[in-house]
Amino acid sequence: MPSTLSKILLTACVVVACGSRTSSLVRVDLEPEGANCLEGGLAIHTGVDTNNNRELEDGEIADTEYLCNDSGSEVACTGGTIVVGTQTVRTAADADALAGVNCINGDLLIAGSDLGALDTLADLAIVTGDVVIAGNSELTSLDGLASLRDVGQTYLLQGNPLITDLAAVGKLRRAAQISIIGNDGLVDLRGLETFIDLDPVLTIANNGSLASLAGLDSLTTAQRNVLIRGNRSLVSTAALANLRSVHLLEINANPALAQLDLVGLQKVDSRLIITTNPALTAIELPALLTLGDFIQVQTNAALTSISAPNLITASHVLLTNNTSLVTVDMPALVLTSGRIELVTLPRLTTLGLGLLSSNGEGLTINGTTQLASLAGLGSLSSIGGSLLVTKADALRNFTGLEQLEVVFGDMTIANNAQLARFTGLGAFGEVGNNLTITSNPLLPLSVSSSFASGITVRGATTIE
Secondary structure, X not given: OOOHHHHHHHHHHOEEEOOOOOOEEEEEEEEOOOXXXXXXXXXXXXXXXXXXXXXOOHHXXXXXXXXXXXXXXXXXXXXXXXXXXXEEEOOHHHHHOOOOOOEEEXXXXXXXXXXXXXXXXXXXXXXXXXXXXXXXOOOOOOHHHOOOOEEOOEEEEEOOOOOOOOHHHHOOXXXXXXXXXXXXOOOOOXXXXXXXXXXXXXXXXXXXXXXXXXXXXXXXXXEEEEEEEOOXXXXXXXHHOOOOEEXXXXXXXXXXXXXXXXXXXXXXXXXXXXXXOOOOOEEEOOOOOEEOOEEEEEOOOOOOEEEOOOOOEEOEEEEEOOOOOOEEEOOOOOEEOOEEEEXXXXXXXXXXXXXXXXXXXXXXXXXXXXXXXOHHHOOOOEEOOEEEEEOOOOOOOOOOOOOOXXXXXXXXXXXXXXXXXXXXXXXXXXXXXXXXXXXXXXXXXXXXXHHHHOOEEOOOEEEO
């Protein structure tokens, strides 16, 4: 695998304005060893030149993609004409020098060029390192790379404003990552129809004109992560209708996306992350059965409903700061091995978790100011961690928790404006650690003390 030193060649060739047609810029910096790249590598930044000085300054960076040095690659040259080391293409002469080459044992960097096409690379089939195609203001076609099948590390297409078709990317048979970032000519993902069972990490980010994911219509399984981030014109995810299984799916900061329909999705091996999509009003997951880790739905200001009617198991359910959310419908959810967090959901009135019998690490209800009943938790019998109920200002009692018997961690009931009784906790008998009941203005101290004296508290009791 190429060293960081070999990659330094890219630094000098990309601080590039993408012509008069767009103000998108690409800047490439060396990335030191650290959290982003354990063995060092490159940080490839994309952004808009807001002050028109033809340099991408730190404050103008909208997205950063890291290409990290690696300990090795399974991809190797298998014959034909081979060149060794990083190959940098900025001019027609650079491209001509690679005519007839079948394999690059190193990186291919096509960056900051004025090339309109890459036809002289037509014989290239293998690159053992990274392929970086970045900041090429005149490049209209990737057809010259249509024979490229195997890439050892990342295939990065970034900041090429005239690219409209991804057919050459769709020819890839193998890569560790495919990243399509900041290419403002793309209105869809046409050319990726060959992706059915996808192994690479796929990132689709900050493509300013991308309105749909059409091109991914054949995708049924994704063995690793699929990341859809910051595409300001994206209005539909309908092209993912055939997606059945994914390792991790992230839908983040797509400001025009109004509805998320993943009608075929049945299994998420790790995480489903849906955050900061300000126009999103509904999340529909009708076929989802299992979540290996968590669902996180956070800071979607217009979101009113989440529906996953067939979801059976998940580790964590994390719903935070969705200020318009009214309904959570997960009626088949039986078990969460981790946490449930319902935090800053001021319009939530309907909580549908009626079959949930056991929670592994804790239940937090905080800032649900219109949730008047816990009837949506009617089967919950045990909480493995802590129970926190705070700022649930419409809650008058605990009706709905009639099956709850034990909280194995702390139990905190605080700052609930209308809470006046412990009705609903008739079966409850034990707090495994501390019990705290404070700052509930309508809850008499005598009622709190009576409740505490009738159960087993294995830690400290605080009543104020």
